[in-house]
Structures are given as structure tokens and as C-alpha cells.
Amino acid sequence: MEQGLFENLRLELRRGCLSLAVLSQLRTERYGYTLRTALEAAGLAIDEGTLYPLLRRLEAQGLLQSEWREENKRRKRFYRLTADGEAIYARLAAELHHINASLDRMFAEVPS
Amino acid sequence: MISLLDRYLFAVERALPKDVDAADVTAEIRDDLQSQIDDGTPEFDAIKAYGDPRVVAVRYSRVPYLIGPQLYPFYRETLRNVLVAALALVLLVGGIAAILAHDGVLFFDALETGWNVAIWIVVIVTAIFATAERVPTSGDRVGPFSRAWDPLRLPAPGALPPVGRFGSLVEFCANFLALLALLDARTQHIPLDRLVANVLASGHAVLTPAWIPLYYAAVVGTAILAGSAITLFLRPPMSAFHEVARIVSAVVVLAGAVMTLARGPWIVASQSGWNTAALVCLLATLLVFVVTIAQSVRSLARPAPHTTART
Numbered sequence: 001m002e003q004g005l006f007e008n009l010r011l012e013l014r015r016g017c018l019s020l021a022v023l024s025q026l027r028t029e030r031y032g033y034t035l036r037t038a039l040e041a042a043g044l045a046i047d048e049g050t051l052y053p054l055l056r057r058l059e060a061q062g063l064l065q066s067e068w069r070e071e072n073k074r075r076k077r078f079y080r081l082t083a084d085g086e087a088i089y090a091r092l093a094a095e096l097h098h099i100n101a102s103l104d105r106m107f108a109e110v111p112s
Numbered sequence: 113m114i115s116l117l118d119r120y121l122f123a124v125e126r127a128l129p130k131d132v133d134a135a136d137v138t139a140e141i142r143d144d145l146q147s148q149i150d151d152g153t154p155e156f157d158a159i160k161a162y163g164d165p166r167v168v169a170v171r172y173s174r175v176p177y178l179i180g181p182q183l184y185p186f187y188r189e190t191l192r193n194v195l196v197a198a199l200a201l202v203l204l205v206g207g208i209a210a211i212l213a214h215d216g217v218l219f220f221d222a223l224e225t226g227w228n229v230a231i232w233i234v235v236i237v238t239a240i241f242a243t244a245e246r247v248p249t250s251g252d253r254v255g256p257f258s259r260a261w262d263p264l265r266l267p268a269p270g271a272l273p274p275v276g277r278f279g280s281l282v283e284f285c286a287n288f289l290a291l292l293a294l295l296d297a298r299t300q301h302i303p304l305d306r307l308v309a310n311v312l313a314s315g316h317a318v319l320t321p322a323w324i325p326l327y328y329a330a331v332v333g334t335a336i337l338a339g340s341a342i343t344l345f346l347r348p349p350m351s352a353f354h355e356v357a358r359i360v361s362a363v364v365v366l367a368g369a370v371m372t373l374a375r376g377p378w379i380v381a382s383q384s385g386w387n388t389a390a391l392v393c394l395l396a397t398l399l400v401f402v403v404t405i406a407q408s409v410r411s412l413a414r415p416a417p418h419t420t421a422r423t
Binding site: 050052068077 | 137139140141143144146147148161162163167168171172174
């Protein structure tokens with residue numbers, strides 16, 4: 001019960017951060033597999049079944065653009081941020097910094 | 113020979129939502145899986161880790177809910193209100209037609225019409241809300257049909273659930289109609305034996321005088337409810353009065369049902385089994401009214417919850 005509850009809350013906490021993490025990594029152009037390995041190397045592993053639908057949603061929202069190109073004799077789909085994506089990313093990153101700073105203060109407080 | 117990867121991609125493609133570019137999605141999944149295989153992951157392991165094709169495919173749905181959690185409470189409320197209003201109207205029209213034509217079968221025809229109307233209402237209201245789920249809204253409105261909510265309309269803590277004027281009018285109409293039908297039944301215009309014969313396509317059944325206590329109890333109980341509903345319509349805040357009227361009405365019907373139960377047999381029929389069916393109906397009636405009385409007493413006796421003072 002406790003483990004299940006923890007897992008649900010952890011996933012909820014993570015879900016919001018994943019979009020931001022993806023946006024951060026797509027300031028430079030990448031294709032799906034390299035994006036996934038980059039996120040994993042940074043400590044935020046994401047499974048394929050979550051990543052690709054997320055990329056499509058972000059693209060449909062106008063935050064990403066993609067194009068199919070050939071690399072190493074295989075067609076790959078490359079993603080990168082649009083201008084809108086850059087702007088939204090900057091605002092979200094600032095918001096997260098603000099939230100983190102608030103949380104850090106709260107965590108440091110000794111409850112009375 | 114078709115590879116495991118091809119079979120997997122085919123399974124994903126088949127399960128993808130119709131509005132998704134399947135070729136595009138599967139090409140991307142193919143590239144990802146192929147990249148893993150190129151990096152040394154065995155094909156089977158890569159595919160196994162990617163997940164069940166149906167689960168993979170459903171993640172590409174643009175709207176995961178038919179009616180999402182934000183709209184669901186409004187959907188439920190709208191569906192209930194429309195169903196109650198439409199069914200009350202259909203039964204009212206059917207009942208009046210039956211009484212005017214002295215043919216009880218017309219009322220039961222209205223029941224069948226009501227069933228069809230209810231199905232259509234569920235389909236149409238669900239379709240409207242499913243469409244609304246996909247329409248963006250702004251401000252403090254939830255869904256395109258709901259009004260902006262008003263904090264001043266919040267009920268007082270501990271108050272009985274408010275019965276709106278519309279609800280009390282519908283309740284009055286339903287009870288008034290039931291009262292007319294009951295009074296008309298006394299003059300044998302509701303041909304129960306013909307209805308029973310229609311249902312079973314054979315046989316003949318007649319009620320015995322054992323039902324007279326329940327009949328009079330039902331007339332009195334229905335009259336009390338009709339009177340209470342029209343009072344509530346004229347003076348809406350009297351919810352507690354209405355609850356007491358419900359209890360009194362249910363006690364009267366319960367007493368009538370007990371007296372009828374004690375005076376069996378209840379039906380003279382050409383086929384056996386009718387009295388057992390009547391006994392089951394009477395026992396079910398007793399149970400329903402006992403539960404109704406218990407619920408009404410509990411809602412009247414419910415203490416007002418403590419309210420937290422603002423600091």
C-alpha cells in the first residue's frame with residue numbers, strides 16, 4: 001500500500017519534469033534514440049513508450065519541429081525546439097528554479 | 113522470413129488510433145529499436161522492454177478520456193436532470209392519455225417509449241459532452257455549457273440537500289399522476305388481468321381483496337407526497353418538512369403492505385406461481401420502504417458538521 005502510494009506520487013512528480021527535461025535536451029538537434037540516451041546519462045531515464053508520444057504532443061503544441069533525414073544509411077527523425085519552444089522552455093525553467101528555491105527553504109525549515 | 117521486429121511493428125500499427133499517422137509512428141519505433149539492436153541489445157530483449165504493442169499504441173491517443181474528470185460531474189448532473197425531466201414528461205403524457213381513454217395499456221406503452229427515450233438521451237448527452245471534452249475553454253468555466261461557478265450559491269453546512277423548484281414540480285406531477293391512476297384503478301379501468309395476459313401471452317389473473325389495505329395506503333401515501341411536493345414548490349426552503357412527509361408517507365404504505373401480506377392469497381390465477389411472485393413483490397416493497405424510512409430519518413437526524421473558523 002505504502003509502496004504503491006509512493007510510486008503513484010513519484011510518477012506524478014516526475015511527469016511534469018519530463019517535458020521540461022525533453023525541451024532542455026532539444027535545444028540542440030537530436031533524434032529519439034540519442035535523446036533517450038542523453039536523458040538517461042543525465043539521470044532521468046524515460047522509456048520509449050512514454051518519450052515518443054510526448055515528442056508528438058510537444059510537436060503538435062508547436063514547441064518542437066521535426067524532420068526525417070538519413071544518417072548512417074538509416075532514416076531518422078530529428079527534433080529540435082521551435083522559437084516558441086525556446087521561449088516556453090526559458091519560462092518553465094525559471095518557474096522550476098523558483099519552485100525549487102521555495103521547496104529548499106521549506107525543507108530547511110524546522111517545523112515548530 | 114518476417115522478423116520479430118516486423119511482427120511487432122505490425123501489431124503496434126494495427127492497434128494505433130485511426131487519427132495517428134501509423135507509418136510515421138512505426139518508422140520511428142523501428143529506428144529506435146534498430147538503434148538499440150545496433151548497440152548490442154538482443155532483438156527479443158529490446159522488443160520485450162518496449163512493451164505490449166496495445167499499450168504502446170494507446171499512448172498515442174490524443175484524448176485519453178471520453179469524458180474527463182473535469183467534465184464528469186457536470187455530465188452526471190446533466191444526464192440525471194434531462195432523464196428525470198424527459199421521463200416525467202413521457203409518463204405524464206402517457207398517464208393522462210390512459211386516464212382519458214380509460215385504457216391502462218396506454219400508460220404501459222408510455223413506459224416502453226420512456227425506455228427508448230432514455231437510451232437516446234444517454235447517447236446524445238454523452239456525445240455532446242464527449243465533444244465538449246475536446247473544445248478548449250477559458251476562465252473559471254469548466255466545459256462550454258457550464259456557468260461560471262458562484263461561491264454565493266454554496267449550501268450552508270449541515271443543510272439538507274436543496275430540492276429545486278423544478279425538482280419539486282416534477283415530483284408533484286409524478287405523484288399527482290400516480291394518485292389519479294390509483295383512483296382510476298379502483299373503477300377497474302386499469303385492466304391488470306389483460307396486462308398480465310399480455311406479458312405472458314396466456315393465462316388469466318385477478319387480484320383478491322387482500323390488496324385493499326395496500327391500495328388505500330398507496331392512495332394516502334401518494335396524496336401526502338403530492339401535497340408535500342407542491343408545498344415545497346411554493347415555499348422552497350422547507351426541505352425538512354418534505355423529509356418528514358416522506359417518512360409519514362412511507363410508514364403509511366409500509367403499514368398497508370404488512371396488512372396485505374397478512375391477508376393472502378393475493379391473486380386468483382389459472383396458473384400456479386402467481387402468489388409466490390406476489391409474495392416476493394410484497395417483501396421487496398417492504399424492504400424498499402424500510403430502507404426509505406431509515407434514510408430519511410438518518411438525513412433528518414444528521415448533525416451539522418463543525419465549521420472551521422477563519423483565522
